[in-house]
Amino acid sequence: MRIYLCNVGDVPSGQGRRILLPGGDSLALFHTSSGIRAVKNRCPHAGARLDDGILRKDKLTCIWHGWQFNLESGKCINQENARLTLLPLCIEGQNIYLLQPDGDEAHDCSS
Ligand code: FES
Numbered sequence: 001m002r003i004y005l006c007n008v009g010d011v012p013s014g015q016g017r018r019i020l021l022p023g024g025d026s027l028a029l030f031h032t033s034s035g036i037r038a039v040k041n042r043c044p045h046a047g048a049r050l051d052d053g054i055l056r057k058d059k060l061t062c063i064w065h066g067w068q069f070n071l072e073s074g075k076c077i078n079q080e081n082a083r084l085t086l087l088p089l090c091i092e093g094q095n096i097y098l099l100q101p102d103g104d105e106a107h108d109c110s111s
Helices: none
Strands: 001-009 016-020 026-032 033-038 054-056 058-061 068-070 091-092 095-099
Touching: 001 016, 001 026, 026 054, 033 091
Parallel strands: none
Antiparallel strands: 001 095, 016 026, 026 033, 054 058, 058 068, 091 095
């Protein structure tokens, strides 16, 4: 299953965007120097919204206490055991979708 999130043009290069999901959760989309990345919108340290963070190339800095994350790997740069989980995306044309497993079948962009 895939969920439409927004248009590529809605996430300008070097910026983040909050996307509300059904049920009230949100995710953060970032247009890094390597492409569009998505993570849960909660910092693993103390729960700050990550879409408010500062993005430089593919490095995100949380504005509450300065933890930094590599958005290619999800690894926290200054806290060894912390990380972000990168959420699977599909970009088809200008549309960005969140991929979610349904049943045992994994879907790709063409499904
Ligand atoms: S809540 Fe993000 S660094 Fe503390």
